[in-house]
Amino acid sequence: MLSLNDVFLTYSNGNTSVQALAGVNLKIEKGKSYAIIGPSGCGKTSLIFLMAGLIAPTQGEVFLHEMKVVKPHRGTALILQEYGLLPWKTVWENAALGLKLRKVPEQEIADILGQVFEELELTECIDRYPNQLSGGQKQRVALARALSLQPEILLMDEPLSALDALTRENLQEVILRLIKKHRITSVLVTHSIEEAVYLGQEIIILSARPGKISAIVANTEQGTEGYRHKMSFYAKCTEVRGLLEVHCQSDDRLLQKQ
Incomplete structure (x- = not known):
């Protein structure tokens, strides 16, 4: 449904050029839910804005239904x-x-x-x-x-981050129910591991800036009844946390060498 092909994004910050994303290749399938997670400043919001057609990649291309995305789409x-x-x-x-x-x-x-x-x-x-x-x-x-x-595709940039824990969990339930009922393809950016695991059938892990896809974790039990209270939910959270720690630590060591 939506694909990003070898996407790079660089923007200017005063006199400095900042590379936000590097070599991102991603395919979003119709009817599935995705969660994007990674360290602060890794380009998660930039990735969502590219999908929405609000910004254009410096290099590479974004396609929706095999049509190049050059502006916001009515179905998004x-x-x-x-x-x-x-x-x-x-x-x-x-x-x-x-x-x-x-x-x-x-x-x-x-x-x-x-x-x-x-x-x-x-x-x-x-x-x-x-x-x-x-x-x-x-x-x-x-x-x-x-x-x-x-919409055909719902893009969400940390929509629940400012809410208290109980309200956040309640709205997670609402979002899950609505995307399942209306069969909406969804992509969620979040800082919360638990939220990513609860709402994403696939969890996309980005490295530190410039953001690259470090791993994509399949989450086959997402959406099943009572998933939040199952041991498999906590096991998946642990898996995602471990991958985040590994990739963030390796990126930090690389930055220190530079």
Whole structure:
């Protein structure tokens, strides 16, 4: 569905040139869920932005349905860490923004959002403003805006990182239920090993900057009932943690030599 072919990304930081990603080759299959994890500054967000068509690679190519990605695609939805809600608009208006930009008729917007709001338990918040919402409710509104677009692929850049542990686990359940129900291909960037294991059928481990794919871990039990409480869940977390430690340590030694 989505592929990155020998992708490099370099950007300027003042007078300095920074290589964010180097030689990334990745294939995202339709209907599967992926989690990307790695040390801070390894290019995880840059990778998501490349997939979304918001930035272009310095070298290499990104394809969606065998078409080169040169701009954002209508079938792609992106959820950011900071929610991206407009403070002067109500919950309903924020959730409807993408549909309005696509000039969807008002009645169709009402039909789509009515169903999405019910799924996300947001009906009682329709007329509130973002400053009247909890962090979990704000993230549900961001989810509602993304899901209202009926995306083929959902890209998420650390959407739950600012939430407390219980709210975070609750929203992980919500995301898992929705991507399974609507059969949405999803790619999640996270710093949390447990979150990566809970939500990713495949866990993509990036090295320290410049980010390269160090390992891809198959997670065949992801999505099974009660997975969070199984010994296999903790074993998979341990496996991912071990791979992260190995690759981060080797990269740190390389940097020290340089």
